[in-house]
Amino acid sequence: MRTPDVELQWWEGCPSTETALEQLSEALADLGLPGAGVRTLEIKTEEEARRRGFVGSPTVLIDGRDAVGPAPDDVPGLACRVYRRRDGAISPTPDPHDLREALRRAAEREEG
Amino acid sequence: MALAIGDPIPEFELPDTEGRRWSAADGSDTGATVVVFTCNHCPYALAWHDRILEVARDYADRGVRFLQINSNDAERYPRDSYEAMQHRVAGEDWPTPYLHDASQDVARAFGAKVTPDVFVFDPGGRLRYRGAPDADYQDPGQRAAWLRTALDSVLAGGAPEQAQTEPIGCSIKWRK
Numbered sequence: 290m291r292t293p294d295v296e297l298q299w300w301e302g303c304p305s306t307e308t309a310l311e312q313l314s315e316a317l318a319d320l321g322l323p324g325a326g327v328r329t330l331e332i333k334t335e336e337e338a339r340r341r342g343f344v345g346s347p348t349v350l351i352d353g354r355d356a357v358g359p360a361p362d363d364v365p366g367l368a369c370r371v372y373r374r375r376d377g378a379i380s381p382t383p384d385p386h387d388l389r390e391a392l393r394r395a396a397e398r399e400e401g
Numbered sequence: 402m403a404l405a406i407g408d409p410i411p412e413f414e415l416p417d418t419e420g421r422r423w424s425a426a427d428g429s430d431t432g433a434t435v436v437v438f439t440c441n442h443c444p445y446a447l448a449w450h451d452r453i454l455e456v457a458r459d460y461a462d463r464g465v466r467f468l469q470i471n472s473n474d475a476e477r478y479p480r481d482s483y484e485a486m487q488h489r490v491a492g493e494d495w496p497t498p499y500l501h502d503a504s505q506d507v508a509r510a511f512g513a514k515v516t517p518d519v520f521v522f523d524p525g526g527r528l529r530y531r532g533a534p535d536a537d538y539q540d541p542g543q544r545a546a547w548l549r550t551a552l553d554s555v556l557a558g559g560a561p562e563q564a565q566t567e568p569i570g571c572s573i574k575w576r577k
Contacts, residue, residue, distance in 0.1 A: 302572035305444075335477070368478065369571040371444040380539065381444035 290321070293351050293395035296328045300338075300346035303369035305381040309347035312382060316389040320396060338365045345370025347382060349391075352398075356391040357383045403512025403531075406564045410434060410526045411510035415470065417498035418487040423468060425526070432464030433555045434522040435548070437497075438513040440473045441489055442480045443571035446516040448538040452545040453517065456534075457496045460552055467497040472508035473516075473574040481574070508573055515570035521551045521561075529555050532566030 295313060299306040310327060317325045332343045344363035348370060349356040357372065374384040404411070414424040428434040437453055439446045457467040473481035483501045490499050502508055511520060521530035530551035535543035547566055554561040 302574075304569060366477070369443050369445070371442065371447060378539070378541075379444055379447045381448070 290396040291398065292322055292325045293392060293398075294328075294353065295325060295392070296330055296350040296353075298330045298332055298341070298343055298346070298348040298350065300332050300343075300367050300369075302367060303346040303381065305347055305369065309349065309382045312385050312388055313349065316385060316392050319389060320393055322392070322396060332367065335367055338367050341365075344368075349383065349388065351391050351395045357387050403514070404520065404528050406528055406531070408528050410436070410520075410522045410528070411507070413502075413507045413510065415500040415502055415507060417500050418483075418490040421498070423498055423500055428466045428522070428526070431466040432524055433460075433466070433552060434526070435465060435467045435552070436511065436520040436522070437467070437469045438472060438508060438511070438516055438518040438573065439469050440471050440478075440481050440516045440571070440574075441485055442478065443516045445538050445570035449517050449534050449545070452541060452543070453519075453534055453548070454494075454496060456545045456548055456552070459549075460556075461496065463552075463556055465552060465556070468500055469495075469497050470500045470502050470507060470513075472502035472505045472513065474505070474576040475503070476576070478574050505573075505576060513573055515568050515572055517570050518568040518573075519548055521548065521555060523555045523560075529560050530564055531568070533568050533570075538569065 313327050332338050342365050344359045344365055345368045372380045372383050374380050410425045412425050414422050416422050471481055475482040486499055519534055523529050534545035534548045537543050551561040
């Protein structure tokens, strides 16, 4: 398995960053990738959010791709992101199963 | 500066999604007043939304008045515009008015910080609880227990033992 590149983008207006980091650490450990680091990037301005396509905090990029994919009505900006868990519940962080699955797919992807 | 426990409810008059105006003084003959600062797009506000509405329904016949207020800057966050509020209420079953604080003056007067931010006033209009609806936005089984406990205390003529908790949610989007 390769080690995917993982970046957590966050904005100070949302209290969900720590939870998202804990979820990522647990998911990486579950996959046997405890040494894989998570890079964090604070998004500070609306302009930066637009430029990076940041649709809300937290956003997890795995190998540069959004781990769970934005919702159709998500627009770039400084906001707290709305996620849907697998049971349908609204959540400020991704479903841990979705994160784990996205990381596993990235880890199993061929280099190249 | 935020309201302190024991402070009177600030005066305000705001329109709901049908244009009817609501004021703090309207509640002078009610058993208690609950003011919730909320919005359309915050995951914390959305996660707690059904629980808060359930409390509003459960306490309606006990003279408790609920007012939900959206103070977010709609220019930067169009999903919190007055039109978006109207659209949302039209498509859902709200037992509470949803008020538009376009100037953000009411949020400032209360010292609201996040969505949701819950304020409970006794029949005399004094603040008796401020904070989160319950301990866990992810657990519907909590049923807004902190809010219910505060209301039960106020309706019994007392004050809740836990008068303040830390409100958890998205920061209110202030105009720049």
